[in-house]
Amino acid sequence: MKLLVYSAKDFEVPFLINANKNIHTVSYTKDALNAETAIQAVGYKAVSIFSGDDASSVVLEKLSDLGVRYISLRSAGYNNVHLRTAQKYGLKVANVPDYSPYSIAEHAVAQLLALNRKITLADRQVHSYNFLQNNLMGFDLNGKTVGIIGTGRIGSVMAKIMHGFGCRILANDLKPDYRLVPLYDLTYTSVDQICQESDIISLHIPLTQENFYLINKQKLALMKPGVILINTARGALVETKELIAALERNSIGGYCTDVYEKEKGSFFKDNSADGIKDGQLKKLLSFPNVLLTPHQGFITKEALTNIAEITFENLNSWEEGKPCKNELSLETINS
Template sequence: MKVLVFSSRSYDRAALIKMPTDHALFFTERRLTKETVHLASGHDAVSLFTSDDGSGTVLDMLHGLGVRYVLLRSAGYDHVDIQKANTLGMRVAHVPEYSPNSVAEHAVAMLMAVNRKIIQGQLLMQLQDFRIDSLMGFDIHGKTVGVIGTGKIGRAFANIMTGFGAKVMAYDPAPNQEAIEKGVQYGTLQALLSECDVISIHCPLKAETKHLFSHENLKRMKAGAILINTSRGAVIDTVALIESLAAGHLGGACLDVYEFERGLFFEDHTNESCLDANFIRLRSFKNVLITAHQGFLTQDAVEQIAGTTLENLNRFSNHLACSNELTVWKSEVANRQN
């Protein structure tokens, strides 16, 4: 098979090329959009990342070009119209599992950087201003940390927080027995919002979770709490978040994802003016740390993603069942379980 890998970067190419395969892999750094879909002409399959457009319109165009397989290099699939793909007879697979520790550890790193004001301290150091008056943080030990979503990444984050000596609360429609056995206490969303000093988001983006952190829910959060998001940007209402930060209600925000990141993250905009007023405003807060969706970016995780992507391709090319294949039915079940 001929496979075009959209939104590919050096780490993608290195990991995929290293894997043994009989398929011909071609790479482009360009995102899949209506304007770039023509690049897939002559290919049997495409591989997409979270920044790519897998809408029904684009899938129709891919199908017209002869593409029959869509290989996602991500666990999330909210950027792909699974129902449309199924209707067209296109097979889609994702990577449901790769190092959950990569994202969990990144969330912890961001938390500690914001809480202990590491970046501000470094900036002062470079200015030779060695005063520490503005760098006060708080102990994680003894605090209450909330986890929204206790899949593998959420549980990995909870385990680290337990190791810090924090009390861990969780909200998830489907409580996990392993998490309970490790001391995680499940409660209502309202209880978690009002009681937690730190809240970390690890749930998928779906209708029920879009803008879960709305104006109302952000107001319900404990004053001075830190909010972490390494899942999907739209789980937080960006405008509401800005208002909460500007009002001094939230103590800080750690964002590895951003509601309007498509077309912004993973691209070089060095010589361009940023026209996203919300993003500019978020960057202006000293108590906000933003990284460009790099939580997954460890050698371990990238190699696992590459291996699973090619295994999915092998299953498809040999007309075999694939446990990672996405169908409307499977998506609905996953949404109920997350």
């Protein structure tokens, strides 16, 4: 099968080459998929895309007209794919649902520790030969209440880690995993109670129409003044405008994030020469109690190996006419 890999990153290409095992004819482009770059897929039966690619109705129609029949995502999230249109044109779509929950959960914890213990500030100071300890105070995680919204693969690992720190765990999920209750002394409750009682809140849910801007003005108003909010899931789970307002009022303690609601145009590229035009993102980055990383939670050797292998497992299933266990459809995601 001829495959075009969009948004190909230099660091992931070796993993993809190794996973392919010379079975498919693969080309790589650093360009993201959009209405203009879709034309590059001429002559390809399949494309592979990342979470920042545009697989909207218009783009999918173009891909179908060009003869593309398969779309293999290199991500768990698929909110960038208009599945209804994919089904309309007979495009088969599959994701990578379980590449490494540890990579994301561990990144969330790393961000929490770095922000809480002022690691970035301390590193910057000592590299300027300033060894004073002013403004470096944090707090113990032991004994704190951690609210975890979403206890699937990633959220359950987050619960395990925070339980290891000696934290009280509150959780919320549409489909609670009650096996976690005795394992981590976890209590399922409402999102509102999580907001009211938690010292730390971590988001681990996919983005849907129902939870768009889950963390909004009302939810932020419920939170403790010193709460640290962590988002390694999807940017639009948090209403950035209201988050900025809360940060300006000092009504929350800090924000750790690996994602942003409007990543297109700023993320996945080097903007150091020309800067960025997104005023809201600039404002967010101006706060000393905001730690933002460039959607890098998945970048571990283990995760990239699994992403590459599952990407080609999906393609192999389609090529061989076998059922693809990771195939997405309106029926499967709503079941």
